[in-house]
Amino acid sequence: MNWQDLRWLVPELVLTGAAVALLLADLMTAPDRRRQLGWFAVAAAVPAAAACGQLLAELQALRSGGVRIFADTYTVDPFALYVKLVALGAVALVALVSLDYFPGRTPHVGEAFALLLFAGVGLLLMASASDLILLLLSIEFVSLSSYLLAGFLKRDPKSNEAGVKYFLYGAATTGVMAYGFSLLYGLAGSTSLYDVATRLGRAGGAAYLAVGMALAGFGFKVSMVPFHQWTPDVYEGAPTPITAFLSVGPKAAGFAALVRTLSVGIPLEQVQWPLLLAGLSALTMTVGNLLALLQRNLKRMLAYSSIAHAGYVLMALAAWKSAWALPGLLYYLLAYLFMNLGAFFVALVASEATGSDEIPDHAGLSQRAPWVAAAMVVFMLSLTGIPPTAGFFGKFYLFAAAVDAGLLWLAALAVANSVVSLYYYVGVLRALYLMPPPERTPLSVSPALRVGLGVALVGTVAVGLYPQPVVGFVELARRLLGG
Amino acid sequence: MPILTITLFLPLLGALVLLFLPREDADRIRRVSLGFALATFVASLLILPRFELGRREMQRIEQAAWIPAVGIQYKVGVDGLSLVLVLLTTLLTVLSVLYSFREGHRVKEYNLLFLLLETGMLGVFFALDFFLFYVFWELTLVPMYFLIGIWGGPRREYAAIKFFLYTLVGSLAMLLGILLLYFHLPPGQRTFDVPEIVRQRPLSGTGLLAQLAFWGFFLSFAIKVPMWPFHTWLPDAHVEAPTAGSVILAAILLKLGTYGFVRFSLPLFPEVFHQHALLIAALAVVGVLYGALVAMAQTDLKKLVAYSSVNHMGYVMLAVAAAAHAYGRPELADAAATALNGATMEMLAHGVITGALFLVVGVLYDDRTHTRGVDDFGGLWAVLPKYGAVSITAMFASLGLPGLMGFVAEFLIFVGSFSIIPVFTALAALGVVITAAFFLWTIQRIFLGPTNPRWANLPDLDRREAWVLVPLVVLMVVFGVYPKPLLDVINLTSSQLVAMLR
Numbered sequence: 001m002n003w004q005d006l007r008w009l010v011p012e013l014v015l016t017g018a019a020v021a022l023l024l025a026d027l028m029t030a031p032d033r034r035r036q037l038g039w040f041a042v043a044a045a046v047p048a049a050a051a052c053g054q055l056l057a058e059l060q061a062l063r064s065g066g067v068r069i070f071a072d073t074y075t076v077d078p079f080a081l082y083v084k085l086v087a088l089g090a091v092a093l094v095a096l097v098s099l100d101y102f103p104g105r106t107p108h109v110g111e112a113f114a115l116l117l118f119a120g121v122g123l124l125l126m127a128s129a130s131d132l133i134l135l136l137l138s139i140e141f142v143s144l145s146s147y148l149l150a151g152f153l154k155r156d157p158k159s160n161e162a163g164v165k166y167f168l169y170g171a172a173t174t175g176v177m178a179y180g181f182s183l184l185y186g187l188a189g190s191t192s193l194y195d196v197a198t199r200l201g202r203a204g205g206a207a208y209l210a211v212g213m214a215l216a217g218f219g220f221k222v223s224m225v226p227f228h229q230w231t232p233d234v235y236e237g238a239p240t241p242i243t244a245f246l247s248v249g250p251k252a253a254g255f256a257a258l259v260r261t262l263s264v265g266i267p268l269e270q271v272q273w274p275l276l277l278a279g280l281s282a283l284t285m286t287v288g289n290l291l292a293l294l295q296r297n298l299k300r301m302l303a304y305s306s307i308a309h310a311g312y313v314l315m316a317l318a319a320w321k322s323a324w325a326l327p328g329l330l331y332y333l334l335a336y337l338f339m340n341l342g343a344f345f346v347a348l349v350a351s352e353a354t355g356s357d358e359i360p361d362h363a364g365l366s367q368r369a370p371w372v373a374a375a376m377v378v379f380m381l382s383l384t385g386i387p388p389t390a391g392f393f394g395k396f397y398l399f400a401a402a403v404d405a406g407l408l409w410l411a412a413l414a415v416a417n418s419v420v421s422l423y424y425y426v427g428v429l430r431a432l433y434l435m436p437p438p439e440r441t442p443l444s445v446s447p448a449l450r451v452g453l454g455v456a457l458v459g460t461v462a463v464g465l466y467p468q469p470v471v472g473f474v475e476l477a478r479r480l481l482g483g
Numbered sequence: 484m485p486i487l488t489i490t491l492f493l494p495l496l497g498a499l500v501l502l503f504l505p506r507e508d509a510d511r512i513r514r515v516s517l518g519f520a521l522a523t524f525v526a527s528l529l530i531l532p533r534f535e536l537g538r539r540e541m542q543r544i545e546q547a548a549w550i551p552a553v554g555i556q557y558k559v560g561v562d563g564l565s566l567v568l569v570l571l572t573t574l575l576t577v578l579s580v581l582y583s584f585r586e587g588h589r590v591k592e593y594n595l596l597f598l599l600l601e602t603g604m605l606g607v608f609f610a611l612d613f614f615l616f617y618v619f620w621e622l623t624l625v626p627m628y629f630l631i632g633i634w635g636g637p638r639r640e641y642a643a644i645k646f647f648l649y650t651l652v653g654s655l656a657m658l659l660g661i662l663l664l665y666f667h668l669p670p671g672q673r674t675f676d677v678p679e680i681v682r683q684r685p686l687s688g689t690g691l692l693a694q695l696a697f698w699g700f701f702l703s704f705a706i707k708v709p710m711w712p713f714h715t716w717l718p719d720a721h722v723e724a725p726t727a728g729s730v731i732l733a734a735i736l737l738k739l740g741t742y743g744f745v746r747f748s749l750p751l752f753p754e755v756f757h758q759h760a761l762l763i764a765a766l767a768v769v770g771v772l773y774g775a776l777v778a779m780a781q782t783d784l785k786k787l788v789a790y791s792s793v794n795h796m797g798y799v800m801l802a803v804a805a806a807a808h809a810y811g812r813p814e815l816a817d818a819a820a821t822a823l824n825g826a827t828m829e830m831l832a833h834g835v836i837t838g839a840l841f842l843v844v845g846v847l848y849d850d851r852t853h854t855r856g857v858d859d860f861g862g863l864w865a866v867l868p869k870y871g872a873v874s875i876t877a878m879f880a881s882l883g884l885p886g887l888m889g890f891v892a893e894f895l896i897f898v899g900s901f902s903i904i905p906v907f908t909a910l911a912a913l914g915v916v917i918t919a920a921f922f923l924w925t926i927q928r929i930f931l932g933p934t935n936p937r938w939a940n941l942p943d944l945d946r947r948e949a950w951v952l953v954p955l956v957v958l959m960v961v962f963g964v965y966p967k968p969l970l971d972v973i974n975l976t977s978s979q980l981v982a983m984l985r
Contacts, residue, residue, distance in 0.1 A: 387618040403662040415655040
């Protein structure tokens, strides 16, 4: 192996080093000062992100569409780097709002942050993996860290339930996916996606079976129906910052891995996967939205909403032949990072204040914390897809891809779903603004959480109002290597 | 000087300023908000001297790159149609803010939302890029949701969400229509530029797709207008909204729908519109008659005014459908231009008159009687002479009395439409009779007859209320007697459109 190639791994190495260092530092830090370890985690994401930027600049200087390293198992292209930046954004923001969350709730503060960083490493690997085995390993890496984080509050039965459910469901779907991968290996005689693409041959039904089984694993990661059932229970039970992380980080990386596997590894002549995913997209967005309508618990509602959003994003894969599809998907991941993290951060503020996650219990929050409530207006409207927010431009992009690909029925279904979603998103605003507050004492929000909220808010608005820089980036990233 | 951009964003700037004022200082918030509304009004007046009366096409175009990667730009401009609607918007926002000085509940949010709403409405009229247009179109929904939901009547939450859901269905259908247009432009030339898309008419000759896109736009505009049978959100929203909200809803937001029909549906899909013109005319006539009859049955004054909007917007749609029906028949071009002039005139007249009517209801209900049952009054003119004069003038204007603004509009609509779709026009003319009947009956029940002793000591209009109402009454009379300056401006767009539709 070529040691020179390690430089393409700098972001992963930085984050891994930071996570190990954090574990060691945890041993040597007095329990009451462990909050500072969180700052270390936040800070670790910065050089990792800078390294991603550096690699991107290098690729452009080389006029290269990307590099394959370590015997083609690992691919660094603008697509991967974009997803890595989104994942690092999720890690940093979640670490930031966790600063005041874990201390006081658990003595194992350092481990929580270390696990978060390890999960982040897994996300970076998922974005680049171009070999079935490495893909499986990186997905497992993310999953194992996530199981632990979801069940991190040992004394909270709901958190326990979340961890166990997540684990059982994840183990089962990963098993199915591994079986699908082994079929692909059997058909193609190689685990490299690049080889699978050329050697799959006329596999017919077996290839469909393999892709279908692989979809179980990806579907689990991105909450695609029918592999979504874990989502509401885990989202409700997991510590809120971790829920926020699960809703964006693994999801973004899951979509990246799905895109790479299908577009690089599975030729359209062998498996008509866009058609398959059109059906799954329609099913996912509809089921997610209809069930979200029934929720009173904010975290459960956001869980079903995240299923619905997975459905919207899947439209991009269904509309694969449109030049707008992959840019739309990538743009949406960034928009979703800001708006969904923001929504969960507000949920965190609200539940700290009222001790409840029930939406009606947040009545009149606009009178007690006007800025937080105003931020929630932006997040909810963005999730609905009302301009001028990032969520709107994301939906615009995805709808455009569907229309361009001739999937007018899917776009129309997505429209109907967006209207349905307005009802439950505005239901939150109704509680915040229209219902009278039980008390009027102003809320105090910790500085770290304020910064986290502020970043999410500014991101949602800025990326929505002036999407041009991001559009430029995703147009570059859409030429993924071998796709 | 980019006067359109300044006019467009002054209210938004005002909203941002309000954000940083302490919410306890209600008086200052009101004054600042009125100041920005007035400044916007003045800015919009400054467009007038720069507007060239000889030019039919868009003028004063201001543009900048926005998202060039996908052909989206910031582009605004005015023509005769948008200019008059912009002026209507800025004037009515000033009056609404001034009227709302007495609103004491959450003053900061209230005024902030009004200014935000104004930027949204102005943007719809100014925008010359479909993406930009859509952004502003949606921007009008959010403030109105909160205005109804927080400051509305007893059923405010239901009315607010109903309004939001209905209009969102339409907007998203339109969004798909916009995307269909975009993707049928030749690759490499794809743009959201409205004049360019209108010039190319990318969907003409595509059959089913043109139909789908047309109905997508139709749904959006028909819900907004609202045309029968898409009108059911209107009585709820108009009745539950606070007075100033009802004014803006009726006077401006409904016009977004008819504006859309004239600005987009007609020039973009003339063949398809022509094909369905009679169906749409029929819906318009049903709206006219249904609105008038239901209004007649109301005992709640606010509901009565709300249903009279369904009736009046039906006239506008009748004229638009007539113009569409005249497509491809050059001998009817003059009639079509007259109908379109009438439609635009009716948009303005309805804005001024119904705006005034909702204010009239508010003056009585909000601060004096807290009831608005038509049968709870009697002989009120003797008690409130000034108020009575203003109200009766507005009602006469609404029923189409010659010499007032409503008459000019309806006359033009009927004259224009009659040569194109005589049967529908004759049926619609019945609506005028019913409207006259219920307004006269209302005047009789409220202002004439024996005085109800309960209201013997009501105070008449105070100065602020007079400032709000008198400008509208003056406009009704001035343009009722001498509509020429207005028609000169409006006719630019109508003749331009008709030339396109020959």
